[in-house]
Amino acid sequence: MNRIKSMMVLSLMLGISFTEAEASKLTFKIANPDDGAKTVLSFTETGEKKEVEIDATGNGTIEINDFTPQYVLLQYGRARRTLYLDPVQDLTISFDGGAMWKAINFDGAAAAVNTYLNTGKIKNLTFQDTKLKEDAFINKADSLFAANNEGLNAANLPAAFTDKEKIRLKYFTYGFFPMHPMYYVYQTKDSTHVASNTFYNKLQSLITIDSNLLTLPEYKEFLPNAIASMSNQGVTEKPENTTEQFVNYIDKNIKDEKVAEYLVNLFVYGNISSRGLDGSDALISMFNKHVKDAKMLDKFNTLCTKWEKLKAGTPSPVFSCPDINGKTVSLADLKGKFVYIDVWATWCGPCRGELPHLKTLEEKYADKDIYFVSLSCDKNKKAWENMVKKDEMKGIQLHLGVESPFMDAYLINGIPRFILLDRDGKIISANMTRPSDPKTAEKFNELLGL
Known part of the structure; x- marks a missing residue:
């Protein structure tokens, strides 16, 4: 205490003033709170995350200082909302724990900006819009953007926020714009469609290359899709x-x-x-040329170390699991023939879409030195059993389950996943082409000398 008094006296003598850092106080009032739901604030400019403690009655507060005004993503359970926080403005946030996605209310100094962001009046292109013909799609995108800007101007919000929001609105509104060529073909089944120069000129006009914008989630989502789309201009054959x-x-x-x-x-x-x-040397070289961030490098090197164990010629991770009759089958039991593995699940649409093509391969190579092994990662074993029996599925049908060391070893984070092994159980490809790809049969013919 004496030391504090001495510091205060010294500061007065030297004319130094100490001021408390400005802090924004957020108050949460959640009706029908979900005990298992976490309330997390993610700051877009700093990447910092803060969890808010909510009590059993649904109330909680947090004071946040030392930040600049910025967009903040609020997550409650699986529901998400975009906020805009200012260190000199308090905010009270109210919603129903089971329906934050439907309605949210704000009070306090920062209420006007956050009400504007969350009224649902800001519209953007949707996946369904991509089935529109190109000219109609472009016109709709421009109309939505114009309407969003009108709404922003009519809201009469602080100039600093309005200037930021005009930039965010562009990438929010046009988010689906770069994907039109691909999604239009998918939705209309018109495989002859080729994006026009008008489309590419419009897309180019939307692209701003500015590292300062990397704090905006909407920009970070839009830009990779835009670059991927622009790289397709003039390309006649898919690489x-x-x-x-x-x-x-x-x-x-x-x-x-x-x-x-x-x-x-x-x-x-x-x-x-x-x-x-495998086959990624050129990409790795380009990565090393452009990426200097220490965290990115460390994460990438860790990933590469894991994939080193799955390069062609290395022994495959093993599995041992029951077939439809309860008999345990292991990878060791299959040595002597090539093994084509399909990691799939009954609930997976793309997996089911490959099944007719897989059946065709099974029939074509029925008397050849290759096993077709389907590893189900279904949590519901009964659903797997019912489908295998009902559809009279051929090949070697095994139930791997959800938490599998085999899936972890192969770094499987999405299905279907196809794997090809040689006669000794060594990896030919840890990420083999799908049955629907003609290159799969071509590879089989090459291996089997057909």
Whole structure:
């Protein structure tokens, strides 16, 4: 206490003033709170996350200081909302614990801005819009953006926020714009569709390369899709690995080092995560050229170390699980023949979509030196049993289950996943092509000398 008094006296003598840091107080009032739901605030500019303690009655408060005004993502359970917080403005947030996605209310100094963000009046392109013909799609996108800007101007909010929001609105509104060429073909089944120069010119006009915008989630989501789409302009034949096409476009056209780093890391890391290291030397070289961030490098190197164990020629991780009759089958039991593995589940749409093609392969190579093994990761074993019996599924049908060391070893984070092994149980491909891909049969013919 004497030391504190001495400091206060000294500060008065020297004319120094001490002021408490400005803090924003957030008060939560949640009706019908969910005991298992966490309340988390994610700051878009700093990446910082703060969890808010909510008591049994649904009330909670948190004081936050030392931050600049910015967008903050509020997550309650699975529901999400976009907020805008200011260190000099308090905010009270009220919602029903089971329906935050439906309605949310605000009081306090920051209420006007946050009410504007969450009224549901801000509209954006949707997946359904991508089935519109190109000119109608572009017109709808522009109309939505104009309406959103009118709404922002009419709200008469502080200039600093309005200037930021105009930028965010663009990427929010046009979020689905880059995907029109791909989704239009998917929705209309018109495989002859090719995006026009009008589309690409419009898309190019929407792209701003500015590392300062990487704090906006909407920009970070829009930009990779926009770059991927722009890299397709003038391409007549789809490359074997589209990621190389994307990254080469970035290397040639993106001069902002931070933006290039963000994009290259995103594309290459994603590619290695799903496809592994085989055939990825060019991508890794491009990654090393553009990515300098220590955390990104460490994460990528860790990923590569895991995939090193799954390179062609290395022994496969093993499995041992029951077949439809309860008999245990292991990988060791299958030595002597090539093994084509399908990791799938009954609830997986893309998995089921491959089954007719898999059946065709099974019939074509029925008397050849290759096993077709289907490993189900269904949690509901009964659902797997019923489907195998009802559909009279052929091949070797095994139940792997959800928590499987085999899936962990193969770094499987999405299904279906196909794996090809040689006669000795060594990996030929840890991420083999699907049955529907003609290259699969071509590879089988090559291995079998057909």
